[in-house]
Amino acid sequence: MFLAMNRFKVKHGSETEFERVWRERDTHLATVPGFVSFALLRGAEREDHTLYSSHTIWASRADFEAWTHSEAFRSAHRNAGGNKPLYHGHPEVELFESVLELNALGEAA
Template sequence: MFIATNRFKVKHGSEAEFERVWRERDTYIASVPGFVAFDLCRGAEKEEYTLYISHTVWGSKADFEAWTKSEAFRLAHRDAGASSNRVNYIGGPEFEGFESVLSLTPGEKAA
């Protein structure tokens, strides 16, 4: 399993708009091979911004990499940075990718 995250530092006052953009956009991701799950998470409020992460779970790193090279990816990101998205950021998104080395479900124990 592979987990891909992007961190966003959203300036105070832009949180509602940031969340609206994510709720209303078509991600084109649901039918992509290897896609497992997506979450948009709001984190801590800092002095200048609120931290968010987008969090996707993939069957494998290869599945994620194939998504980044797909037409679905291009369609999902075509309006990124558009003036219609009035979100104030500090810097750009910060990508982090993780390969799962241990995954547990309820009732399981680590071996």
């Protein structure tokens, strides 16, 4: 398993619009080999922003990297620059490789 995460510092008052953009965007992820799941998470409120994290889970790092070079990736991110006024700075990208996975029974997956 491989997880790709982006953290966003969304300006106060922009949360509803930020969430709408994500809800309505055409991600193209369902057609990409190795894609497992996506989540947009709302975190803590800070002095000047609300923390959000988007993350995708992939079958492997190779699947994730193939997606970043695909037409599906370019299509999904085509209008991303227009949303920059909603948050402070650039999204912070974090990439993780699985070293241990447990299922609901506590067994290694």
